[in-house]
Amino acid sequence: xxxxxxxxxxxxxxxxxxxxxxxxxxxxxxxxxxxxxxxxxxxxxxxxxxxxxxxxxxxxxxxxxxxxxxxxxxxxxxxxxxxxxxxxxxxxxxxxxxxxxxxxxxxxxxxxxxxxxxxxxxxxxxxxxxxxxxxxxxxxxxxxxxxxxxxxxxxxxxxxxxxxxxxxxxxxxxxxxxxxxxxxxxxxxxxxxxxxxxxxxxxxxxxxxxxxxxxxxxxxxxxxxxxxxxxxxxxxxxxxxxxxxxxxxxxxxxxxxxxxxxxxxxxxxxxxxxxxxxxxxxxxxxxxxxxxxxxxxxxxxxxxxxxxxxxxxxxxxxxxxxxxxxxxxxxxxxxxxxxxxxxxxxxxxxxxxxxxxxxxxxxxxxxxxxxxxxxxxxxxxxxxxxxxxxxxxxxxxxxxxxxxxxxxxxxxxxxxxxxxxxxxxxxxxxxxxxxxxxxxxxxxxxxxxxxxxxxxxxxxxxxxxxxxxxxxxxxxxxxxxxxxxxxxxxxxxxxxxxxxxxxxxxxxxxxxxxxxxxxxxxxxxxxxxxxxxxxxxxxxxxxxxxxxxxxxxxxxxxxxxxxxxxxxxxxxxxxxxxxxxxxxxxxxxxxxxxxxxxxxxxxxxxxxxxxxxxxxxxxxxxxxxxxxxxxxxxxxxxxxxxxxxxxxxxxxxxxxxxxxxxxxxxxxxxxxxxxxxxxxxxxxxxxxxxxxxxxxxxxxxxxxxxxxxxxxxxxxxxxxxxxxxxxxxxxxxxxxxxxxxxxxxxxxxxxxxxxxxxxxxxxxxxxxxxxxxxxxxxxxxxxxxxxxxxxxxxxxxxxxxxxxxxxxxxxxxxxxxxxxxxxxxxxxxxxxxxxxxxxxxxxxxxxxxxxxxxxxxxxxxxxxxxxxxxxxxxxxxxxxxxxxxx
Numbered sequence: 001x002x003x004x005x006x007x008x009x010x011x012x013x014x015x016x017x018x019x020x021x022x023x024x025x026x027x028x029x030x031x032x033x034x035x036x037x038x039x040x041x042x043x044x045x046x047x048x049x050x051x052x053x054x055x056x057x058x059x060x061x062x063x064x065x066x067x068x069x070x071x072x073x074x075x076x077x078x079x080x081x082x083x084x085x086x087x088x089x090x091x092x093x094x095x096x097x098x099x100x101x102x103x104x105x106x107x108x109x110x111x112x113x114x115x116x117x118x119x120x121x122x123x124x125x126x127x128x129x130x131x132x133x134x135x136x137x138x139x140x141x142x143x144x145x146x147x148x149x150x151x152x153x154x155x156x157x158x159x160x161x162x163x164x165x166x167x168x169x170x171x172x173x174x175x176x177x178x179x180x181x182x183x184x185x186x187x188x189x190x191x192x193x194x195x196x197x198x199x200x201x202x203x204x205x206x207x208x209x210x211x212x213x214x215x216x217x218x219x220x221x222x223x224x225x226x227x228x229x230x231x232x233x234x235x236x237x238x239x240x241x242x243x244x245x246x247x248x249x250x251x252x253x254x255x256x257x258x259x260x261x262x263x264x265x266x267x268x269x270x271x272x273x274x275x276x277x278x279x280x281x282x283x284x285x286x287x288x289x290x291x292x293x294x295x296x297x298x299x300x301x302x303x304x305x306x307x308x309x310x311x312x313x314x315x316x317x318x319x320x321x322x323x324x325x326x327x328x329x330x331x332x333x334x335x336x337x338x339x340x341x342x343x344x345x346x347x348x349x350x351x352x353x354x355x356x357x358x359x360x361x362x363x364x365x366x367x368x369x370x371x372x373x374x375x376x377x378x379x380x381x382x383x384x385x386x387x388x389x390x391x392x393x394x395x396x397x398x399x400x401x402x403x404x405x406x407x408x409x410x411x412x413x414x415x416x417x418x419x420x421x422x423x424x425x426x427x428x429x430x431x432x433x434x435x436x437x438x439x440x441x442x443x444x445x446x447x448x449x450x451x452x453x454x455x456x457x458x459x460x461x462x463x464x465x466x467x468x469x470x471x472x473x474x475x476x477x478x479x480x481x482x483x484x485x486x487x488x489x490x491x492x493x494x495x496x497x498x499x500x501x502x503x504x505x506x507x508x509x510x511x512x513x514x515x516x517x518x519x520x521x522x523x524x525x526x527x528x529x530x531x532x533x534x535x536x537x538x539x540x541x542x543x544x545x546x547x548x549x550x551x552x553x554x555x556x557x558x559x560x561x562x563x564x565x566x567x568x569x570x571x572x573x574x575x576x577x578x579x580x581x582x583x584x585x586x587x588x589x590x591x592x593x594x595x596x597x598x599x600x601x602x603x604x605x606x607x608x609x610x611x612x613x614x615x616x617x618x619x620x621x622x623x624x625x626x627x628x629x630x631x632x633x634x635x636x637x638x639x640x641x642x643x644x645x646x647x648x649x650x651x652x653x654x655x656x657x658x659x660x661x662x663x664x665x666x667x668x669x670x671x672x673x674x675x676x677x678x679x680x681x682x683x684x685x686x687x688x689x690x691x692x693x694x695x696x697x698x699x700x701x702x703x704x705x706x707x708x709x710x711x712x713x714x715x716x717x718x719x720x721x722x723x724x725x726x727x728x729x730x731x732x733x734x735x736x737x738x739x740x741x742x743x744x745x746x747x748x749x750x751x752x753x754x755x756x757x758x759x760x761x762x763x764x765x766x767x768x769x770x771x772x773x774x775x776x777x778x779x780x781x782x783x784x785x786x787x788x789x790x791x792x793x794x795x796x797x798x799x800x801x802x803x804x805x806x807x808x809x810x811x812x813x814x815x816x817x818x819x820x821x822x823x824x825x826x827x828x829x830x831x832x833x834x835x836x837x838x839x840x841x842x843x844x845x846x847x848x849x850x851x852x853x854x855x856x857x858x859x860x861x862x863x864x865x866x867x868x869x870x871x872x873x874x875x876x877x878x879x880x881x882x883x884x885x886x
Contacts, residue, residue, distance in 0.1 A: 056159025061230030287449030829874025
């Protein structure tokens with residue numbers, strides 16, 4: 001079926017080409033196929049139209065240290081600078097010296113002017129910086145450091161700045177001098193251990209020690225320390241972490257007692273400074289200490305067997321619900337149920353244990369408790385939702401880890417609304433297995449301030465766990481969030497002072513990405529940072545153009561007024577969705593809107609993860625160095641953003657969010673979506689029309705700025721206030737984004753069959769393997785606009801995959817395990833008809849080879865006005881073209 005579909009698409013492509021005059025109407029069977037090998041050499045720095053290294057300062061830092069000016073932008077000397085970068089991880093941070101020279105030169109060719117050294121601290125050399133035979137995480141490997149020194153010097157020589165991360169996934173352990181319990185925290189690639197550093201003095205000193213060993217180290221090739229060399233532009237304190245974030249994610253609740261005890265002591269100290277005594281704290285927090293209300297669930301104790309409970313099976317899934325003989329020892333005489341899944345469904349929700357038809361009220365806290373176990377370790381999802389359309393949750397969703405031993409589970413929640421027909425939903429994993437439940441209960445409980453067994457004088461005020469916070473009064477929760485905010489603030493400021501006052505670094509300091517902390521906390525540092533990833537989901541299909549801005553609003557609504565804004569990690573797609581074939585959009589979409597939002601730093605994830613530079617095939621979900629369409633589209637993206645082809649927005653929406661408002665908003669925040677301008681009333685789609693910023697504590701809103709309530713964005717076609725960008729989702733699943741700037745043009749998305757007039761440049765994309773999806777760009781490489789004399793670069797990209805790649809679905813969004821295929825990478829030749837405001841008689845065009853050198857000349861036709869018309873397509877066996885207009 002797939003071969004037949006591919007054949008139909010090819011036939012359609014050739015028919016379109018013939019009817020547009022690009023091919024003879026009689027097409028022979030041996031016409032070129034739609035996919036052909038295309039490998040960009042890993043070590044190529046050949047001069048030519050696709051080598052834009054001349055856009056970079058050489059050497060990096062020659063104009064002095066990077067600084068932020070009063071306008072909130074970055075400068076090198078008196079010259080504004082925008083950073084357009086990539087990051088590296090694991091062994092790619094430490095290339096062999098003969099490779100380092102070639103990698104640096106190739107990066108510069110594609111316009112990369114900064115490299116973020118990411119995940120150096122997770123593994124031992126050669127995959128990390130730590131000593132290869134060590135036991136602690138305190139000793140650097142001499143060869144790792146030497147390779148890093150040489151590589152950073154090569155980057156500097158090629159005009160590429162350096163961004164150093166101080167804490168990514170470092171596996172702190174007992175050998176570092178920490179309590180042995182630290183090793184029990186293994187989740188999220190060891191980032192769970194990093195939570196401790198926000199309040200533990202020993203771990204804070206370990207982080208300072210790492211910073212000193214790296215930044216105070218003298219690089220003999222640069223003849224300077226990293227702290228002093230102007231090529232080091234940024235230093236990041238802690239990747240994707242924060243104390244408030246960790247609490248919202250439930251990670252603080254999981255800390256071993258030794259660390260919880262320390263945090264509890266700090267919490268009680270903080271309260272004593274605020275209130276002094278329990279007698280003063282109790283009325284301030286309010287609340288009551290009453291017995292729980294009546295049971296909400298029917299047959300909660302299972303005394304009537306399975307009555308009131310039902311197992312729902314969808315698709316081909318099979319499961320049964322029976323009474324169980326095994327019960328928790330702590331519940332003598334209790335009854336239990338067993339859910340046995342004999343045939344799992346294809347989706348996680350295909351088997352569900354539910355109870356329907358009970359009532360809940362908004363604002364009233366409810367305690368959900370039960371005992372549970374499984375026949376093997378697994379994760380089970382819980383929710384309380386409506387039993388009718390719309391099938392939305394009511395504010396309670398949770399995932400629990402079960403083992404083969406009974407465990408007691410307890411949650412307190414408040415619901416979004418009153419509901420007379422609520423349901424409890426328990427969803428096991430999509431696999432065969434057995435799950436037992438006992439002692440279930442859902443009861444209303446009273447709001448608690450200070451419990452009867454808590455006293456400030458003896459330090460017994462408990463930490464507010466995420467599972468129980470809904471039962472605490474608003475006053476108690478408010479104090480808890482303020483405590484977390486103050487504690488996290490002390491950490492960032494302690495590290496910032498150490499870097500600047502003791503190590504005397506000159507680089508810009510970033511705390512963490514803003515989805516993991518708050519605007520007011522990050523605004524106290526030099527630069528506000530963001531990370532974002534997009535993957536195929538739902539109705540959007542394989543391309544972000546089908547969404548109303550995709551990741552763009554999520555990033556734009558986090559910029560802080562008067563601060564440089566960076567996006568130091570960005571990628572399409574993101575695990576576990578797998579590689580999608582529409583990734584040509586990744587750089588151009590983010591670059592166009594980053595320029596429109598007037599950001600300062602944009603980075604792609606990830607150039608390479610393992611330093612295997614010459615694979616000649618796509619190597620994974622994220623890496624781009626051997627991905628032909630991702631690499632090639634860096635150049636038009638660099639022109640849009642770094643060169644500044646796309647004009648910044650004319651108007652700016654500013655949302656005011658002071659410290660107190662921010663802390664209040666944290667009550668409804670999520671761990672990976674903390675606080676942004678939407679919480680102050682800014683629509684997501686506004687970021688496609690105007691520039692957006694947050695005025696944090698003490699910031700003055702500029703005259704003429706728009707308030708959030710003054711802007712209402714409607715419809716499905718979003719035109720930037722400059723008129724240069726249009727994001728059009730008016731046709732379902734047929735989104736198109738266009739860029740129409742004097743020196744950069746683009747049609748990105750489902751443009752097949754459309755005629756796009758971009759200021760006199762007519763782009764007519766043809767049919768493609770992806771239902772008309774393609775990404776076509778035109779960039780002026782010489783000249784001020786598309787008018788003679790000028791030299792243009794055209795890129796036309798679509799499907800990209802490896803030879804013999806094995807996909808798990810027709811949509812090509814997931815690769816089967818071990819199905820990545822082999823070299824060489826294959827690409828789709830995109831057919832299009834492009835009309836230029838150039839004389840057909842004075843224009844020339846060439847298809848370029850994989851090094852960007854002229855390969856074959858293209859014929860140029862003339863339209864009725866004598867303008868040059870160029871036909872591109874699969875016969876040229878290329879993704880980029882050069883046009884010369886005389």
